[in-house]
Amino acid sequence: MDISASGMRAERIRMEVLANNVANAHSTQGVDGAPFQRQMVLFKPVHHSSHLGTPQSANSLQGVEVSAIVDDPAPPRIIHDPNHPDADEDGNVYLPNISLPREMVDLMTAQRAYEANLKSLQTFRNMAEQALTLLRGANS
Amino acid sequence: MADYSGYIDCAGSDDSDDEVDMLHFNQNIDTYQNLIRLSETRQRVISHNLANVNTPGFKALDLDLRLQEGVSHGHSAGQPAEARIIERTGLPARADGNNVDIDVEVAESNKNALLHQTYLQLLSGQISNLRRAMQT
Numbered sequence: 390m391d392i393s394a395s396g397m398r399a400e401r402i403r404m405e406v407l408a409n410n411v412a413n414a415h416s417t418q419g420v421d422g423a424p425f426q427r428q429m430v431l432f433k434p435v436h437h438s439s440h441l442g443t444p445q446s447a448n449s450l451q452g453v454e455v456s457a458i459v460d461d462p463a464p465p466r467i468i469h470d471p472n473h474p475d476a477d478e479d480g481n482v483y484l485p486n487i488s489l490p491r492e493m494v495d496l497m498t499a500q501r502a503y504e505a506n507l508k509s510l511q512t513f514r515n516m517a518e519q520a521l522t523l524l525r526g527a528n529s
Numbered sequence: 530m531a532d533y534s535g536y537i538d539c540a541g542s543d544d545s546d547d548e549v550d551m552l553h554f555n556q557n558i559d560t561y562q563n564l565i566r567l568s569e570t571r572q573r574v575i576s577h578n579l580a581n582v583n584t585p586g587f588k589a590l591d592l593d594l595r596l597q598e599g600v601s602h603g604h605s606a607g608q609p610a611e612a613r614i615i616e617r618t619g620l621p622a623r624a625d626g627n628n629v630d631i632d633v634e635v636a637e638s639n640k641n642a643l644l645h646q647t648y649l650q651l652l653s654g655q656i657s658n659l660r661r662a663m664q665t
Contacts, residue, residue, distance in 0.1 A: 392573060396580025403583070432584035434577070447570040447592065447614055452580040502582045505631050509576045512642045516572060519649050520565070523656070 390513055395435070395452030396506035402455050403430045403499045407492050414487045417475040425485040427461035461486055558659075561652035567592070567612060568645040574614065575638045578629050585625035589617040589634070 406428050416425035433456035437449035463486040471480030571592050581587040593613040622628040 392576040392580050396576070396582075399580070400583070432581065432587075434581045434584055434587050436577075447573050447612065450573055450577040450590070450614075452577055453584055498583065501631065502579075505579045505582065505635055506576075508635060509572075509579045509638055512638050513572055513576065516569065516642055516645050519646055523649065523653055 390510060392450060392452035393506045393510035393513065395454060397503055397510070399430075399432055399453045399455050400499045400503040400506065402458075403432075404496060404503070406430050406458060407496050407499065410485075410487050411489065411492050411496075413485060414489055414492075416485055417473070417482060419485075424465045424483045425487075427463065427485060427487045429459055429461050430455055431457045431459060558652060558655050561648050561655065564648045565645060565652065567594075568641050568648065570612060571641050572638065572645070575634055575641060578617075578634050579631070579638070581627075582629045582631050582634070583627070585627055587627050587629060589620055589629045590614050591617040 410427050413425040419425040432453050435451035435454050437446075437451065465483040465486050467481050467483055469480055470476055470482045473482045476482045574590050574592055578589045591614070593615045617628075620628040620630055620633070
């Protein structure tokens with residue numbers, strides 16, 4: 390159950406970051422005056438075993454975690470618009486390195502993965518419930 | 530891959546005198562218990578795969594369901610309380626090195642849940658048989 394929950398949490402964080410990217414698709418001024426940079430979420434599988442590679446025991450599997458949220462180093466998009474307040478002396482405006490279709494596709498992937506994790510959670514819940522009916526039978 | 534038939538074969542067998550029959554009764558319950566535990570473990574692994582469906586470089590995992598050596602049929606059937614984990618083979622990797630197929634995992638998850646339910650029903654049948662025997 391925790392495993393599915395970790396998956397749902399990771400996908401939710403990813404969706405939030407994607408939504409932030411979409412919202413800032415035209416932010417020409419980021420924190421340091423440079424255009425907003427597209428952010429990416431890095432996922433990492435979690436298991437208890439100390440060494441990397443295939444974990445040995447199923448009980449050590451812990452799902453996934455967001456290891457970092459990093460900026461996409463891709464260069465900004467440049468358009469020529471001398472009337473824009475943020476245009477430089479040549480009339481070029483630096484827009485964030487975000488392409489909406491890409492974000493949308495990522496969003497759909499995240500949504501599908503979220504649903505799959507939810508399904509897995511429900512399946513596990515059903516399994517546990519069915520196991521509990523054994524107890525109910527014992528008391529009757 | 531998700532075939533536990535190797536374990537189910539071990540249940541029930543040939544001894545005929547009453548004392549051993551009683552033992553077999555317990556043995557069946559043990560077998561089902563192991564199978565149920567095994568399918569729960571496998572559900573963990575499938576959940577782990579699904580949680581990592583977007584992790585670059587992640588390889589889909591599965592349980593090694595072959596009968597482990599040193600386990601004789603009929604005794605301590607369905608042995609592995611802790612089955613070994615292996616990487617699932619034969620799945621094409623995506624561009625990011627991840628080879629988790631979301632549909633395969635969901636299908637395996639459903640199949641596994643169904644197996645789990647079957648074992649639970651069998652176990653519950655055994656228990657009610659036992660209870661009936663005690664009541665008469």
